[in-house]
Amino acid sequence: MVRAKRPTLADVARRAGTSTAVVSYVLNNGPRPVSDALRTKVVAALDELDYRPDRVAQALRRPRRWRQIGLLVPDLTMPLYGAFVGRIEIEARANDHLTMIGNTGFDPARELEFARAFTDVGIDGLIVVGAVDAPATAELCHRARVPVAWVHNSRGVTDAPVIGADHVEAGRLATRHLADAHGCRRIVFVGGYTAAEVEHGDRETVAQRFRGFSSIARETGVISTDLTASGAYSAVTEHLRSCPEPPDGIVVGTHGQAAAVVRAVTDAGLRVPGDVRITGFDAHPTADYSQITLTSVTQPIDRITRRALGLLLPGDRQDAESEPIEVVIELGETCGCAG
Known part of the structure; x- marks a missing residue:
């Protein structure tokens, strides 16, 4: 199947009988004024061609405050994975990183699909919680030159250690x-x-x-x-x-x-x-x-999260530690200790 060519700024300018600069002024509401008559022509051309700005290209051209990390988890309905997502999102945002989340459903094909989509849009790092095909995901990220942090556990062997509890x-x-x-x-x-x-x-x-x-x-x-x-x-x-x-x-x-x-x-x-x-x-x-x-x-979700993000955040990157993190027992009623 041959996809139709995506209309460009030049296509819109030709249809409206004006320059690409004027089309840009209309799209960005400046920096120079455009007459009402010419603006009407440009808007009509935009509608006729169904023109949509290339957001990725725009992001590459302008300085960024926000960077992006990808986060893959196997099941967002499970409290443990929800806790990881919540903590990672908070810590990343505090360091000017937005988090893109993919729910893999313990499906290796879906895990790879999300990883490929995230690297295509230009993430700066990937955290995989509970990987189900770590070797394939690691190879994809290696080719894309995207650093990866493996968290909680991992199916398949990679060179990098898993950041997780004992x-x-x-x-x-x-x-x-x-x-x-x-x-x-x-x-x-x-x-x-x-x-x-x-x-x-x-x-x-x-x-x-x-x-x-x-x-x-x-x-x-x-x-x-x-x-x-x-x-x-x-x-x-x-x-x-x-x-x-x-x-x-x-x-x-x-x-x-x-x-x-x-x-x-x-x-x-x-x-x-x-x-x-x-x-x-x-x-x-x-x-x-x-x-x-x-x-x-x-x-300790907080400690695991900080260690994972330490592998990815610019200026704060650390070597991965291979030692598992200690755990604690919290007493409740099902054993007879509390209540």
Whole structure:
């Protein structure tokens, strides 16, 4: 398919019978005056040709206060990714950077499509939270000479380290709290971390948290799910129906499944935390007003954000640090500590 040639300023000037300078004066309302009669001719020519200014070219010609960064996240509906977006946008704006956001839906093709579109319009850097095809995105940005910061986790190997929390230690903390503080001995992990189990979801982070869980709860098991709330509810319900002795502790691999797991346990006639104590990850502050608050291992969003932007902002660029950032456990009601 051959696309029609985009009309130029010269095309409009010819149609109106005037100069390109006069057309420019009409478009920009100055700096020189244009008679009403000539302005009418120019406006008519603009309409007839459906002329639209090339905004990218205009931006290249004028001095810029605002620069631009691209931000890719896998699911804006999830509180963790929403928290990253909010913090990055605030920090970037404070440094005269506007943020262009793409929601990839854990789809490698969409991630690459957004990265290509963002580099085409001239972003000054790209932050990818939870990359699902890091090698392809890295190669595209390398060709475009756009610096990239990888945040939270990454599917596929690149030369640059991922800026994120210590998810293995997070799994240990969540499990150790149940074992040491509450004496739980039948602890299970809810989540999926293989490609067969999880098509769209953060299975890399769950795999790391499961490693930490396994280092503490060596003789207990896992309830496999696809990382959706409905999948977690169904899997936990089936486990409780079929196992002769229910677990006394549950570690939920993602925050998106936590409420479903609590509901599955209580629908089975068990009490939380009376019969089953539950810990999870990345609880959002708004969850403090839910019916029962989650004991959660959280990551320092502000610190991760500052480190990521430090790789991209002119005059403030730092070397990427490979060490994961420490996490903390915040006690809630699902384990029995608060409330």
